[in-house]
Amino acid sequence: MAAVDSRGEVLDVQALPLPYFLLRARVAAMVPAEPGQFVMVAGANRPEPYLRRAFSVYAQEATSDGSLVISLLGKVIGRGTEALAACVPGERIPVLGPLGTGFHSVADSASESGRAALVAGGIGSAGLGLLAEALERAGRSFDFFYGGRSAEDLVEAETFRRLSERAGGRLVKTTEDGSAGERGLITAPLEAGLRAGAGYTTVFTCGPHGLMAAVARIAAAAGIAGEAATETPMGCGYGACLGCAVALKNGGYALCCRQGPVFRLEEVAW
Amino acid sequence: MVSAGASSLASPDLSTRVGPLRLQNPILTASGTFGYGLEFAERADLHRLGGLVTKGLSLEPLAGNPPIRIAETRGGMLNSIGLQNIGVDRFLIDVLPGLRDLPPKVIVNLFGYAQDDYVRLAERVDPYEGIAAVELNVSCPNVSKGGIEFGHDPEILSRLVRRVRSATGKPIVVKLSPNVTSPQALARAAKEGGADILSAVNTFVGMAIDTATMRPILSTIRGGLSGPAIKPLALRIVFDVAREVDLPVIGIGGIETVDDVLEFLLAGASAVQVGTALFRDPRTAERLVDGLRERLRAEGIPSVDSLIGAAARPE
16 A cells, blocks of 8 residues: 655644654544554654654544544654654644555464464554554464563553453563563563463564564564564655665565565564 | 746746756756655656656666665755666556656666776667657765776776667666766866766765764765755856856756756856655655746746856856
């Protein structure tokens, strides 16, 4: 489906609290994103920062007037995210999307009998929102592993608890400081689950590079398939600048914005 | 603003002659910022461009540099793509047929590691009618095979252009590096070698450091700076080169608004290439075509021609 470059009307920006925020915008001409796809957005009429920012579509809802309301889950880490968090209702911001290749195996995996493990690190949970909804809708069971430095990094824990429980699974939390869930890294309960025979046949992950690399190792060792929603600095988001190279195991590079952002775990040279 | 004194005109003449090239308007897309053109047909109206310059093509496909390849800076960005491209043969077979019947002139950007590479590339594209001109990339800051930089030594540049001249009858555009003491000296050398057109400028070498990791952001440490940040620097070089060398110049560097286009024309450019601004908004080039037409109409300026180099003329 063709991506459309249009304007989105900001409906609200919720501090979750900051640095995390949830921006909702109504985009007239946009087709719904597939799980894992993203949009390029920027604050309204701001000369700086110069380039748009890539955001996973975290949630979306088609409205009766034919427009799409998209939710972007973000964390203020620099000028681009700052500008978005500072948007006010009614502002019209540029939105280009949906872009990229999402989770390819969702269609297959929905009909699969095995359970899925979704593994998010902090704000990486934004990349798994639509996927969790799609799996829940398709009636495929999954556990949601949600790791962060501390409790406030698990901003959307309740959403993922609800979705995973509805899908017959559960939410598992870890934090490095022990302020929520077990103290430690989120890969620990994932490995424990696999050892205990949780029956995962697919693992999906989005988060810091180190986490996704670890998940790839764990999946390979367990002999299960998986996909990761990757992130790189992006210039344009639509394949023109060739800036968002992801190194592949076969020696070449793929563009995060076109062949990605979702790759099979075994494809990427972690 | 110069004025032709006429009242409002129905339709200003946007066409421009750039040496042997006749363009329907002076707005082109810059090499490396718009792929090979066709990929973005759904995102931009190719028909309305004056021309498009392809991603730099080499004899063999190139994978490009490892990540991280780009870093945003104030008013622009650094890139170190490393000339990732599909190779000249795949371009000629797979891409060119889709481009050659479009109104914009197709200029192929050529890149080599040795003089022979440029000659072979020029020979390779010479028979293809859909190619209006070749642009020689002699100034990419992001590849350093053997440290050869053809665009930094007047004698080498002159010899290179002369050899390419003998390999093709197509108009030759030489893309000048800004990372030299005297771009004018290189411009003269390109003319001596037989260039038809100059394009100025390529990106400025720069760098950025991640203060969290305390390491350079780009995998290659240095990259090419582009975007609005370089516009005044590029404009100065276009002004100097256009006054000094009797060749048409295509202006490049941070162009995003109609005023930017006008400034480059007034400085002496016969056309402009839009680059980094396309990343921010894929429709920038066609927006500039519309905006320029509107502006000339509103100001009562009959043609693009009347603007070229006006800032260099005595008052």
